[in-house]
Amino acid sequence: MVKIPYAQSNGSLTAEVKLSYAADVFLVNESNFRKYQSGQRFEYYGGHYTKTPVRINVSGIGRWYLIVDGSDYQYRFL
Numbered sequence: 001m002v003k004i005p006y007a008q009s010n011g012s013l014t015a016e017v018k019l020s021y022a023a024d025v026f027l028v029n030e031s032n033f034r035k036y037q038s039g040q041r042f043e044y045y046g047g048h049y050t051k052t053p054v055r056i057n058v059s060g061i062g063r064w065y066l067i068v069d070g071s072d073y074q075y076r077f078l
Contacts, residue, residue: 004033005066007077012059014078015066019052023071027056033065 007013017025026044028036035042044067046056058064066075 005075005077006063007066008063009058009061011061012057013064014055014057015064016076016078017052017054017056017066017068018074019049019054019068019071020073021071022048022050023073024048024067024069025054025056025073026067027058027064028067029060030063030065033067036067 007015013027015027019025024047026046028042028044032042032044045058046054066077068075
């Protein structure tokens with residue numbers, strides 16, 4: 001099982017992702033992460049990126065998960 005990175009937010013959170021290749025990069029909250037895992041439609045922040053680094057900003061309290069599909073990557077939460 002692949003370990004999905006996550007961070008706790010107290011109001012706002014930024015994920016910075018350095019991609020090796022073009023990829024889909026998403027930040028999702030806990031309820032949407034569960035939908036993603038079960039194959040349901042889910043809401044997300046992000047999209048398909050061809051340039052790096054990618055920065056995604058979200059607002060909201062709680063746990064946010066970083067999903068990267070299609071590339072090796074390095075990340076940090078700010």
